[in-house]
Amino acid sequence: MSRDIYVVAEQRDGSIAKVSFELIGEATKLAADLDQKVYAVLMGADIKGQCQPLIEAGADGVVYVEDELLKEYVTEPYAKALTAVIKQCEPEIVLYGATSIGRDLAPRVAARIHTGLTADCTKLDIDPETKLLMMTRPAFGGNIMATIVCREYRPQMATVRPGVMQRIEAVPGKTGEVKELKVAFTDADMNVTIKEVIKQSHKTTDITEAKVLVSGGRGIGSAEYYKTLQELADLLDGDISSSRANVDAGWIAKDRQVGQTGKTVRPNLYLACGISGAIQHIAGMEDAECVISINKNDTAAIFDVSDLGIVGDLKVIVPKLIDALKKY
Numbered sequence: 001m002s003r004d005i006y007v008v009a010e011q012r013d014g015s016i017a018k019v020s021f022e023l024i025g026e027a028t029k030l031a032a033d034l035d036q037k038v039y040a041v042l043m044g045a046d047i048k049g050q051c052q053p054l055i056e057a058g059a060d061g062v063v064y065v066e067d068e069l070l071k072e073y074v075t076e077p078y079a080k081a082l083t084a085v086i087k088q089c090e091p092e093i094v095l096y097g098a099t100s101i102g103r104d105l106a107p108r109v110a111a112r113i114h115t116g117l118t119a120d121c122t123k124l125d126i127d128p129e130t131k132l133l134m135m136t137r138p139a140f141g142g143n144i145m146a147t148i149v150c151r152e153y154r155p156q157m158a159t160v161r162p163g164v165m166q167r168i169e170a171v172p173g174k175t176g177e178v179k180e181l182k183v184a185f186t187d188a189d190m191n192v193t194i195k196e197v198i199k200q201s202h203k204t205t206d207i208t209e210a211k212v213l214v215s216g217g218r219g220i221g222s223a224e225y226y227k228t229l230q231e232l233a234d235l236l237d238g239d240i241s242s243s244r245a246n247v248d249a250g251w252i253a254k255d256r257q258v259g260q261t262g263k264t265v266r267p268n269l270y271l272a273c274g275i276s277g278a279i280q281h282i283a284g285m286e287d288a289e290c291v292i293s294i295n296k297n298d299t300a301a302i303f304d305v306s307d308l309g310i311v312g313d314l315k316v317i318v319p320k321l322i323d324a325l326k327k328y
């Protein structure tokens, strides 16, 4: 049995998801502790050309499965392809992004190969004594951090939140092993008919991928005000996100929530508007490169993690920012 680490690389329309590069970065650190290699698993149609960026991002090699049936993500054929890769290559560890695809695929594969799965991890380590993977994730509604170890079953598998791990610097021209694994699909493997793929009109659909986030807290006062924040975000070529208070109030969708029970983001700029800076919120945005906060309370905790704090009414400041950027 190999003791290598496999990262399930997510691709859509020819581009690899950011989380896959983050996981390769993390896997290279874990692999160094185990003295093993890192492989990416790529599945799709006409994807061989996408292997090289994964190697340049740190993978020692890529195992790919190519088939027209894998053109769009569908649970059954993807689960079959990945199960075949795991059965043949026998990795020690398999990592997935905790994305909608990873969350769908990982448990199906875990059931097929009779192993465990720790979902939604925020930290991974190798136990120096046992060499087992220690998978840490929030539990009991985010009130404790639980570290889970899979002692008996193999591979050890985890889904990992996007934005938590860091990619390593790419090495252009790096070489690695690229091997194709043939999987015999039948019509019965495709239990879904895709009639149409409708792309979201949003420029960035995943806040973990946004370079600029304009984030609204309870201080914005209403769901309606997100339109103003969206206008500001558009001018900055960014997207909107939120504190949990506004998600709970039904002002914005859950997939926009930043924080311990939301998403972890690491944009170049995080503009916090009317967010107090609760510890659960800060847990999801403190690694942003630059944080600018607007809050009328000069003692708000968000200022403690801000590079620039603006004390004042956001309803005055945000329109001024929009006007200034329009002139820019």
Ligand code: FAD
Residues within 6 Å of the ligand: 141, 142, 143, 216, 217, 218, 219, 220, 242, 243, 244, 245, 246, 257, 258, 259, 260, 261, 262, 263, 273, 274, 275, 276, 277, 278, 279, 280, 281, 284, 294, 295, 296, 297, 300, 312, 313, 314, 315
């Ligand atoms: P508030 O705390 O109400 O802050 C509103 C801020 O807006 C205040 O600082 C106020 O001064 C300011 N303000 C008001 N009006 C204006 C104005 N006109 N101009 C400028 N400033 C103004 N929260 C998260 O965000 N993400 C999570 O993932 C998360 N997970 C949690 C998990 C658990 C287990 C628990 C217990 C809580 C969690 N929370 C999370 C909730 C968190 O504790 C806070 O309740 C929440 O973050 C508060 O949101 P807020 O900052 O928008 O609202």
